[in-house]
Amino acid sequence: MNRAFSLLLKSLLVATLAVSGAASANEHAAAAAPAKADAAKGATLFDSGNPAKGLPACVSCHGAAGNSTIATNPKLAGQSEAYVYKQLMDFATPNRNNPIMTSYAGMLSDEDKKNVAAYLGAQVAKQGAAKNKDSIDLGKKIFRGGIAGTGVAACAGCHGASGNGIPALFPRLAGQHQDYTVAQLKAFKGGARKNSIQMTTLSKRMSDEEMAAVADYIAGLK
Numbered sequence: 001m002n003r004a005f006s007l008l009l010k011s012l013l014v015a016t017l018a019v020s021g022a023a024s025a026n027e028h029a030a031a032a033a034p035a036k037a038d039a040a041k042g043a044t045l046f047d048s049g050n051p052a053k054g055l056p057a058c059v060s061c062h063g064a065a066g067n068s069t070i071a072t073n074p075k076l077a078g079q080s081e082a083y084v085y086k087q088l089m090d091f092a093t094p095n096r097n098n099p100i101m102t103s104y105a106g107m108l109s110d111e112d113k114k115n116v117a118a119y120l121g122a123q124v125a126k127q128g129a130a131k132n133k134d135s136i137d138l139g140k141k142i143f144r145g146g147i148a149g150t151g152v153a154a155c156a157g158c159h160g161a162s163g164n165g166i167p168a169l170f171p172r173l174a175g176q177h178q179d180y181t182v183a184q185l186k187a188f189k190g191g192a193r194k195n196s197i198q199m200t201t202l203s204k205r206m207s208d209e210e211m212a213a214v215a216d217y218i219a220g221l222k
Contacts, residue, residue, distance in 0.1 A: 035111065037081070042119030045112055055107045058116065061100075065123040071179040075128070081121030082168035087195075088113040095195040128175035130220030132213070139217025142210055150205040155214060158198070163221035174221035181215035 046066070049057035062068045066077035076084065090096040091105035108116070130136055143163075146154040155173070159165050163174030173181070187193035189203035203211070 035114075037114040037118035039115065039118040039122055042112075042115035042117070045108075045116055046119055050107065053107045055104060066120045067123075067126045068177065071177045072183065073177075074180045075125060075176055076120045077123035078125035079120055079172050080165055080167040081117045083165070083171045084117035084120050085113050088117065090195045093195075096193055125172070125175055127222045128177065128219040130216045131178065132216045135209075135213035135216055136220075138210070139213035139215070142214040143217050143221075147205070147210065152202050152205050152210075155218070163218055173218045176215075176218055178212070178215045178219045181218055182211050185211045185215070 046058040049055045061070065061073045062076050063070070066075065066079070068075045087096065088105045088108060091098060091101045105113070130139070142152065143155040146152045158170040159173050163172065165172040184193065185203045185206065188196065188199045189206070191200075194200065
């Protein structure tokens with residue numbers, strides 16, 4: 001009888017330890033899992049900033065819902081969530097040093113960056129328009145077929161036939177301001193922006209005229 005009771009106690013102890021171990025493992029896994037981005041919090045930060053940190057509202061430069069109306073500031077609505085997050089991280093490094101964004105990105109926590117990126121990724125981008133009819137054919141040719149003579153690959157190869165990009169890999173370009181796109185191509189070419197080996201290489205093979213033409217064509221994509 002005593003032996004049977006002893007075996008019962010051992011069985012109960014083993015079962016208790018197994019349950020306790022499983023619960024502990026589940027708690028550890030939950031703690032280790034990254035928090036899911038909160039687009040609602042991202043919207044609040046985008047629209048209101050963080051006065052306590054001296055961080056202005058993103059909307060003041062990038063427009064309502066990320067649809068910038070300022071030609072030198074990028075449209076961010078509908079941009080890949082992963083791409084926006086990466087750029088916010090890059091602004092804190094020498095690879096993408098910007099007098100304004102480097103400072104502001106430094107005020108954002110990792111969670112803030114993810115939340116804002118999630119919010120922008122869920123917004124609908126407003127259509128832009130090409131302005132220069134004289135260069136539209138050249139811009140279209142470069143975007144769709146590249147520049148064979150200088151080894152410039154077709155933009156569509158990475159950014160998609162309609163400029164919508166490939167999430168987490170290549171950004172959406174469709175409808176982007178001409179001035180902003182040209183500025184970024186020149187930044188890659190001159191070394192001010194160093195966070196894409198591909199773009200640094202390709203931009204160095206492009207003339208100012210070619211940059212302007214393809215940027216204008218991109219602005220009209222939707």
